[in-house]
Amino acid sequence: MPGQLERVIRPSTRMDQKWYSFSAFPARKPFKWPGNASVALWVVPSVEFMELVPAAGTFGPMPSSTDAPNVRNWSHRDYGNRVGIWRIMDVLDKHSVRATAAVNASAAERYPLVVEESLKRGWEVMAHGEFASSWVTERLPLDDERALIARSRDAIARVTGAPPAGWLSPGLSESTRTPGLLAEAGFTYLADFVNDDQPFRMDVPSGRLTAVPYSIEVNDEVVIVQRNRTAWEFAQTAMDHFDAIYADAQAAGTGVVMCLPLHAYLTGQPLRIKYVDQILTHILGYDGVWPATGSEIASYHDTHC
Amino acid sequence: MCATKAGFAPFWRREMGPSHDKRTPMIPDRYDYLPMPTRPPLKLPNGERVALWVSPNVEFYEYLPPENKYRDPWPRTPHPDIMNYAHRDYGNRRGVWRCFDLLDKYKIRGTVSLNVAVFDHYPEIARAMVERGWDYMSHAIYNTRFNFGMTEDEERAQIQDVLETVKRHTGRIVSGWLGPALTTTLNTPDLLAEADIKYWVDYFHDDQPFPVKVRSGRLISVPYSIEINDAGVINAQGHTAETFGRMIRDQFDQLYAEGRDSARVMCIALHPFLMHAPSRQKYLDEALSYIFSHGGVWNTTAGEIADWYYEEYYDAIVAAGERGRVLDPSLQGSGGL
Numbered sequence: 001m002p003g004q005l006e007r008v009i010r011p012s013t014r015m016d017q018k019w020y021s022f023s024a025f026p027a028r029k030p031f032k033w034p035g036n037a038s039v040a041l042w043v044v045p046s047v048e049f050m051e052l053v054p055a056a057g058t059f060g061p062m063p064s065s066t067d068a069p070n071v072r073n074w075s076h077r078d079y080g081n082r083v084g085i086w087r088i089m090d091v092l093d094k095h096s097v098r099a100t101a102a103v104n105a106s107a108a109e110r111y112p113l114v115v116e117e118s119l120k121r122g123w124e125v126m127a128h129g130e131f132a133s134s135w136v137t138e139r140l141p142l143d144d145e146r147a148l149i150a151r152s153r154d155a156i157a158r159v160t161g162a163p164p165a166g167w168l169s170p171g172l173s174e175s176t177r178t179p180g181l182l183a184e185a186g187f188t189y190l191a192d193f194v195n196d197d198q199p200f201r202m203d204v205p206s207g208r209l210t211a212v213p214y215s216i217e218v219n220d221e222v223v224i225v226q227r228n229r230t231a232w233e234f235a236q237t238a239m240d241h242f243d244a245i246y247a248d249a250q251a252a253g254t255g256v257v258m259c260l261p262l263h264a265y266l267t268g269q270p271l272r273i274k275y276v277d278q279i280l281t282h283i284l285g286y287d288g289v290w291p292a293t294g295s296e297i298a299s300y301h302d303t304h305c
Numbered sequence: 306m307c308a309t310k311a312g313f314a315p316f317w318r319r320e321m322g323p324s325h326d327k328r329t330p331m332i333p334d335r336y337d338y339l340p341m342p343t344r345p346p347l348k349l350p351n352g353e354r355v356a357l358w359v360s361p362n363v364e365f366y367e368y369l370p371p372e373n374k375y376r377d378p379w380p381r382t383p384h385p386d387i388m389n390y391a392h393r394d395y396g397n398r399r400g401v402w403r404c405f406d407l408l409d410k411y412k413i414r415g416t417v418s419l420n421v422a423v424f425d426h427y428p429e430i431a432r433a434m435v436e437r438g439w440d441y442m443s444h445a446i447y448n449t450r451f452n453f454g455m456t457e458d459e460e461r462a463q464i465q466d467v468l469e470t471v472k473r474h475t476g477r478i479v480s481g482w483l484g485p486a487l488t489t490t491l492n493t494p495d496l497l498a499e500a501d502i503k504y505w506v507d508y509f510h511d512d513q514p515f516p517v518k519v520r521s522g523r524l525i526s527v528p529y530s531i532e533i534n535d536a537g538v539i540n541a542q543g544h545t546a547e548t549f550g551r552m553i554r555d556q557f558d559q560l561y562a563e564g565r566d567s568a569r570v571m572c573i574a575l576h577p578f579l580m581h582a583p584s585r586q587k588y589l590d591e592a593l594s595y596i597f598s599h600g601g602v603w604n605t606t607a608g609e610i611a612d613w614y615y616e617e618y619y620d621a622i623v624a625a626g627e628r629g630r631v632l633d634p635s636l637q638g639s640g641g642l
Contacts, residue, residue: 051330051331051332052330052331052332052333053330053331054330055330058330065375066331066491067375067453067454067490068375068376068451068453068454068488069331069489069490069491071484071487071489071507071508072487072507072509072531074333075507075508075509075510076509076510076531078510079509079510079511081338081340082338082339082340082341082510082511083340083341083510083511083512086340086341086342087559106332110338111338111340113338113340113343114340131330133330134330228542228543228544230544230548230551230552231555232551269532269556270512270555270556270559270560270563270569271532271533271552271555271556271559272555273559274555274558274559
């Protein structure tokens with residue numbers, strides 16, 4: 001552990017960890033998205049499944065045991081797969097937006113219809129760990145983490161016919177080893193880091209891994225569950241966020257990314273879905289918006305920036 | 306990203322240490338995956354779009370509840386917590402009487418989510434419900450006594466006590482079950498079916514009733530609501546009553562639109578100490594007025610919804626569910642819940 005007064009600066013990257021370098025927004029070379037667009041929008045619905053009682057030693061968000069099973073939260077989450085995701089699909093169809101669905105391996109295996117319907121719409125599917133109830137953390141032994149990543153990748157590959165290019169950790173949780181393991185497993189982009197409005201290259205020993213930013217701010221679960229705001233306040237947040245980065249991008253003459261995370265069990269509920277429609281109507285009413293998948297954003301950025 | 310928060314799970318993180326001893330996870334297999342778009346359309350008795358049931362939670366939270374190692378009913382202070390105790394007591398002294406008046410205005414027969422001890426403490430509340438022809442959904446005995454950690458025999462005895470208590474005070478049989486403070490065991494659905502209780506509402510997985518697999522007899526889930534529920538929205542998440550009223554209307558609008566093609570069930574879950582507090586009731590009144598300004602709403606009870614579903618759809622949906630199973634056998638339920 002570092003001493004109290006010690007600095008932990010890696011000279012080449014100016015960070016205190018090895019996975020990426022510092023970069024100041026104004027110093028970056030400007031670029032435009034396809035069609036001269038300023039904002040690349042990617043919509044990321046989470047398709048999740050939880051263990052009712054996670055295995056011993058699991059770290060996760062939902063305490064539950066055999067004597068005290070958390071049926072309430074567990075069944076609420078499963079609403080997304082039975083009812084919620086279909087509303088989200090309808091709204092995205094209405095706006096002709098192809099999403100990038102982050103799918104738990106267990107959800108892909110239990111609910112292949114959701115993946116089939118996603119593929120029919122030209123959606124991309126990204127890996128999202130195995131269960132929403134089991135997070136990746138530093139406590140997971142290396143081999144177990146490697147195996148979890150492989151199982152997540154393989155489950156998506158089996159159901160979609162191709163290994164997924166992208167990864168989103170459950171709970172935005174990682175160990176100190178995760179990015180390297182992901183690159184080793186063949187992933188080419190990663191959503192976990194919510195630290196920028198533009199993609200950036202991760203420093204991995206093998207392969208190639210681009211960070212495409214997900215969002216903690218414009219995130220239905222953070223806004224509605226953690227911050228206790230309403231669905232219409234979530235919509236206002238999303239529209240305000242878009243307005244600001246759109247203006248930034250125009251002023252700087254460059255391209256930015258906006259992520260719209262949606263959780264099927266939350267914004268797929270009857271009382272909330274119309275606000276998802278409202279968000280997309282607002283954003284897509286502007287010129288210079290490129291609705292894209294995570295892979296499309298990562299590939300374009302890798303080639304042009 | 307996923308997270309649960311006080312709004313949906315206020316006490317869990319604090320009270321529940323890791324007590325699971327199994328190496329493999331437990332995954333339930335209590336209902337088939339028949340997602341909404343794959344179901345046969347449901348039709349209500351008179352072609353309505355939405356079956357609406359209103360569930361006032363008439364509860365008794367004890368001053369000095371028995372200890373439960375899985376959860377502290379009053380985490381704020383060493384017991385008694387008279388602030389929260391009295392806040393809830395308002396419901397029986399004052400709130401429920403406003404509730405009766407408001408529901409009478411809209412000719413709503415409540416499906417009371419009832420801690421049955423309320424009837425033993427306050428038989429006049431039972432009489433008021435009998436006069437109104439309300440339906441009775443068990444919310445067990447006291448809301449401070451949890452089903453966590455109960456043995457099968459203990460839970461069976463609890464169910465029998467509940468049935469006997471309601472029968473004694475009302476002459477009626479309890480139609481359904483909601484766990485006290487939403488607590489259950491892995492045995493709960495089997496024991497409910499064994500006791501001929503028609504429906505269970507601890508699953509928040511659907512907008513329509515759905516069969517639940519049990520070891521004997523039959524059981525269905527009927528949609529109660531974790532979202533349109535003032536305990537979550539107002540007490541846990543701190544939203545205003547005005548917001549709750551708007552949420553009710555937003556929920557109704559969407560279900561009403563969808564109900565044109567296949568009927569939906571909507572529940573408004575209330576706690577008289579909350580939504581019938583003086584500052585709040587008018588927003589509920591406005592929301593109910595909005596709902597009943599529409600035709601095509603079946604103003605009903607959960608028991609009637611259950612009866613309709615068993616009569617018209619139970620067998621067909623069970624058959625469809627079995628045909629529609631696309632589960633990887635290796636991920637099948639490992640028993641229990």
